[in-house]
Structures are given as structure tokens and as C-alpha cells.
Amino acid sequence: MKTSAKFIVLHPSIHKQSNGGSVIASSHRSWFLFFVLFFIFAFVFTFFTTREAATTAGTAAAPANSGLPKPIFDALIHYASTNSTTTNGRMSSAELKAIAAVLRRCAAPCNVLVFGLTHETLLWNTLNHNGRTVFVDESSYLVSILEEKHPGIEAYDVQFTTKASELYDLMEHYKFQVKNECRPVQNLLFSDCKLAVNDLPNHMYDVPWDVILIDGPRGYSPSAPGRTAAIFTAGVLARSKRGGAEKTHVFVHEFERELETVCSFEFLCRENLVDSIDLLGHFVVGKMEATEIQFCPNSGSSSSSPE
Known part of the structure; x- marks a missing residue:
């Protein structure tokens, strides 16, 4: 089957x-x-x-990148300039506002160098909020008092070796050395020019200063230090700076005095004077190449200097 x-x-x-x-x-x-x-x-x-x-x-x-709010900035200027007079070295309302206007436009952080401790010292330090403000004065006593009362302020004392009565002797020295020790572009730390302020802390000479205010040292008597060295130094710092803005605003207070006028036109240049407000001269000085040997090429003020 x-x-x-x-x-x-x-x-x-x-x-x-x-x-x-x-x-x-x-x-x-x-x-x-x-x-x-x-x-x-x-x-x-x-x-x-x-x-x-x-x-x-x-x-x-x-x-870190902003200054004082505008209302606070304006209020400080208002109260500082109210009833302000030029007596006892104080600045007028117009002078205060001229400097404040430049500080307001300065991009924070702004580097401000001030020669002289004055009634306006705290104002400049506050208006440049978040920037760097450095004060230089001939009096070690005043500097120590300032630092004691306001530890956050940066200030240095300098021994000015010049005198107001030596103005024209110093000018002759400068003209003789303009191509060497007193040239417009240099590191003042190593300068032997009699007009150079070169005993500040080393790092100060590397700061690209945006604003320089000259309101010291004393210059009201022949034996006073005068401001020849301060104005010369401001002129060199403005021309020699590396980095920062191309130009530096330089203010010279009591600009009407002979010494201040002569030195300002020689080292800051007449063509750089942009405004004159009461006793304040406002210059805008640009950088220069290291090969330049004249402070004011357009005026030819140094062209006849001896070799």
C-alpha cells in the first residue's frame, strides 16, 4: 500500500x-x-x-565699555560749572564744558593724562568713568593727601627741573637738540632732553593717551617750574603713541600767558589749535612717523634749528 x-x-x-x-x-x-x-x-x-x-x-x-549715563554726566557738569569763576585757578563754566564735551565723545575706555592737581581733579576722574585717568603733580604732599582720601585715584609726583624764567634758554636747548634728544617722536623714558618728563613709571610711556590736560605745574612766578616740560612732553606723547586714536586732544589752561603760548605754538603747533575758550587752548595733535624731525612741519618753526 x-x-x-x-x-x-x-x-x-x-x-x-x-x-x-x-x-x-x-x-x-x-x-x-x-x-x-x-x-x-x-x-x-x-x-x-x-x-x-x-x-x-x-x-x-x-x-567696562560704557561711561557714565548721560543724565549723571550732565548733572556733574551743571553743578561743577554753576557759579564757576577763574579765581584761584578754577576753570570757568565754558572751559569745563569744552573739556567735558571731548571726554563724552571719547570711546570708553578713555586714557586721560592730567598735569596738575586742581579744584577739578575729582571731576575729571569721575567723568572718565571706566576709563583710565592719571594725575601728575610737582607736590608729593598733595599726591599723598589725594591718595589717602581717594585710594582709587592714580597719581604720581614728578620733580620738574625747569623754571618759568628759563623759557628762552630751554627753547634754545630744544632747537639745538630737536634732531637728537629733543626730537618729536621718541620714547621719553630714555631721553636726555632738558624739557622731557622722564621719571614717570615706565609703563606710562606706552599708554596711548586720548586726552592730555595741562593745568600744572605752577607757572605764575619766575621761580616756579613753569609748564614748558609738560607741554613738550604732551607734544611728544601725542606724536609717538602706538595704538588708540590717530589724534590726541591736548588742553592747555592759562593759555594766554607768554610761556604757555610760546610753548604751545612750538610743541603743539599753531595749525593744530582748534579752539580757544576763555583761558583754555584746545589742540588736536596727530601721530608722526619716527623719521620726522620737526614738531610743526607746516610752520617751519624748527627748520632753522642748528645741526
Whole structure:
């Protein structure tokens, strides 16, 4: 008898297949939902963390790049200039406002060098908020008192070796040395020019000064130091600076006096005088190449200097 082979075919249960597929699909959906939620959480966390850090950094960085708010700046000028007179060396309202206008336009941080400790010292230091303001004076006593009362102010005392009565002798020395020790572009720290102020801290000569105010040393008597050295030094610093703005604003107070006028026109140049307000001369002096040997090439004031 011929028999045929029978094969047993096992069919998977439709019910079981359906349940298994549902479990697998459900598992896949759970994992997918988990990853979606994870990435959403990560994105939200990163977004707010980064935003908070950027806000904090921006807030911390803002004071370093901004000066006083305009209302405060204006209020200080208003009260400083109210009833201001030129008696006892004090500046007039017009003079204060002229200097303040330049400080306001100066991009913070602004580097300001002031010769002389005066009634306006605290004003200049405050108006140049977040900038660097350095004061230089002939009196070590006044400098120490200032530092004691206002520890945050940077000030140095300098021994000026010149006298107001020596003006024309000093001018002859300068003209003889204009191509050597008294040249307009140099590092004053190593200068032997009699008119150079070279005993400041070394780093002071590397600062690109934006504004230089000359309101000292004393110059009201022949035996006083006079401002020949201060004006000469300002002229060299403005022409020799590296970095910063191309030009330096130089203010000379009591500009009407003979010494101040002669030295300003010689070292800051008549053509650089942009304004004269009461007793204040305002010069804008540009940088020069190291090869230049005249302070005022256009006037030819030094062209006849001896070799």
C-alpha cells in the first residue's frame, strides 16, 4: 500500500501574532517618545542656560565699555560749572564744558593724562568713568593727601627741573637738540632732553593717551617750574603713541600767558589749535612717523634749528 508523506504545517496563532506585534510596536513607540522628550528637554535646558550665561556676560561686560549715563554726566557738569569763576585757578563754566564735551565723545575706555592737581581733579576722574585717568603733580604732599582720601585715584609726583624764567634758554636747548634728544617722536623714558618728563613709571610711556590736560605745574612766578616740560612732553606723547586714536586732544589752561603760548605754538603747533575758550587752548595733535624731525612741519618753526 502506497502511503504519502504528510507534513505538519504549524500556523502561528493569529491572536498571538497580534499581541506580539502590539507589544513590539508599543515598545518602539515608548522608546521613540523617550528620545523625543529627551531631545526636547536637552534643547530647552541648553537654550535657557546659554541665554542666561550670555545675559550675565553681557551685563558684566557692559560697565567696562560704557561711561557714565548721560543724565549723571550732565548733572556733574551743571553743578561743577554753576557759579564757576577763574579765581584761584578754577576753570570757568565754558572751559569745563569744552573739556567735558571731548571726554563724552571719547570711546570708553578713555586714557586721560592730567598735569596738575586742581579744584577739578575729582571731576575729571569721575567723568572718565571706566576709563583710565592719571594725575601728575610737582607736590608729593598733595599726591599723598589725594591718595589717602581717594585710594582709587592714580597719581604720581614728578620733580620738574625747569623754571618759568628759563623759557628762552630751554627753547634754545630744544632747537639745538630737536634732531637728537629733543626730537618729536621718541620714547621719553630714555631721553636726555632738558624739557622731557622722564621719571614717570615706565609703563606710562606706552599708554596711548586720548586726552592730555595741562593745568600744572605752577607757572605764575619766575621761580616756579613753569609748564614748558609738560607741554613738550604732551607734544611728544601725542606724536609717538602706538595704538588708540590717530589724534590726541591736548588742553592747555592759562593759555594766554607768554610761556604757555610760546610753548604751545612750538610743541603743539599753531595749525593744530582748534579752539580757544576763555583761558583754555584746545589742540588736536596727530601721530608722526619716527623719521620726522620737526614738531610743526607746516610752520617751519624748527627748520632753522642748528645741526
